[in-house]
Amino acid sequence: xxxxxxxxxxxxxxxxxxxxxxxxxxxxxxxxxxxxxxxxxxxxxxxxxxxxxxxxxxxxxxxxxxxxxxxxxxxxxxxxxxxxxxxxxxxxxxxxxxxxxxxxxxxxxxxx
Amino acid sequence: xxxxxxxxxxxxxxxxxxxxxxxxxxxxxxxxxxxxxxxxxxxxxxxxxxxxxxxxxxxxxxxxxxxxxxxxxxxxxxxxxxxxxxxxxxxxxxxxxxxxxxxxxxxxxxxxxxx
Numbered sequence: 001x002x003x004x005x006x007x008x009x010x011x012x013x014x015x016x017x018x019x020x021x022x023x024x025x026x027x028x029x030x031x032x033x034x035x036x037x038x039x040x041x042x043x044x045x046x047x048x049x050x051x052x053x054x055x056x057x058x059x060x061x062x063x064x065x066x067x068x069x070x071x072x073x074x075x076x077x078x079x080x081x082x083x084x085x086x087x088x089x090x091x092x093x094x095x096x097x098x099x100x101x102x103x104x105x106x107x108x109x110x111x112x
Numbered sequence: 113x114x115x116x117x118x119x120x121x122x123x124x125x126x127x128x129x130x131x132x133x134x135x136x137x138x139x140x141x142x143x144x145x146x147x148x149x150x151x152x153x154x155x156x157x158x159x160x161x162x163x164x165x166x167x168x169x170x171x172x173x174x175x176x177x178x179x180x181x182x183x184x185x186x187x188x189x190x191x192x193x194x195x196x197x198x199x200x201x202x203x204x205x206x207x208x209x210x211x212x213x214x215x216x217x218x219x220x221x222x223x224x225x226x227x
Contacts, residue, residue: 004154033215042203043155045215088154099168100216102154 004091006103014111019076021106023089030092032065032072033100038085046074046087081110114138116219118204124225130192133222136185137206143167145216146179146189147203155203161187162209194226 003026013019023032031050035043047056049065049072056063062075072089086105092098117136125131137144143162147155158177160168164184172179176195181187191198201223205216 006154031213042218042220043205043216044218048213048215050213090154099157099160102156104152104154 004089004101004103006089006106008106009104010107010109012109012111013079015081016078019079019083019108021074021087021089021108023072023074023091023103025070025091027093028069030069032069032089032091034063034072034074035088035090035102036085037088037105041085043088076108079108079110081112084108084110116204116206116217118202118219118222120222121220122223122225124227125194127196127226128193130190131194131224132191133189133202133204133224135187135189135204135219137187137204138217140208141206141217142184142209143207143214144181144187145205145207146187147205147218149201149203149221151200158189191224194224196226199224199226 005024007022011019031048033048034046036046037043047063052069053067054065060077064073074087076083086107088102088105090100090102092100116138119134123131145160146158148158149155158172159179161181164181177191179189201221203221204219207214207216
């Protein structure tokens with residue numbers, strides 16, 4: 001079945017450093033979504049990417065979708081303590097009843 | 113706008129007992145999802161409803177798990193009998209409709225511990 005892999009599993013940074021998490025799928029995706037889950041919280045939708053090579057920005061966050069629509073990345077510039085949490089990518093394969101398959105996530109911790 | 117409501121928030125049971133979780137989605141959302149999130153992993157879809165019909169239940173362990181959404185609004189997920197490996201957070205989510213471009217809104221989850 002479809003697999004979505006994320007690396008790294010954990011990342012600890014000093015406040016102000018940059019952070020990147022990568023997502024790879026075994027199959028071509030129709031779209032990919034990113035969610036953030038704060039410690040003890042529930043996943044919250046961040047963004048969706050649909051087009052090949054798409055790049056979207058939200059303040060300090062930059063999201064990219066690969067040309068082959070099999071990989072994606074999330075980059076945070078100048079991390080802040082409020083960025084702490086687990087970042088999940090979730091991909092959809094076309095024709096699969098739009099089922100989302102989540103990666104295992106990357107846990108980001110930020111040292112103030 | 114009220115979010116997705118779930119209850120209970122926490123539940124501790126012994127193995128072989130049964131348990132039920134309740135979810136009330138955002139008003140007007142036709143699609144409802146139940147996910148299982150084991151510690152350190154991403155959410156895994158158990159079942160997806162469109163109104164009161166099942167769209168996907170391919171990953172639901174049907175010998176012990178059941179779910180219903182009788183009136184197309186709130187939903188219950190039941191486990192009977194529970195096993196140790198069922199310890200997880202059970203998340204309910206909803207979206208406006210079923211489709212490729214709709215974000216999902218998650219509830220706070222029910223943390224289940226099976227001893």
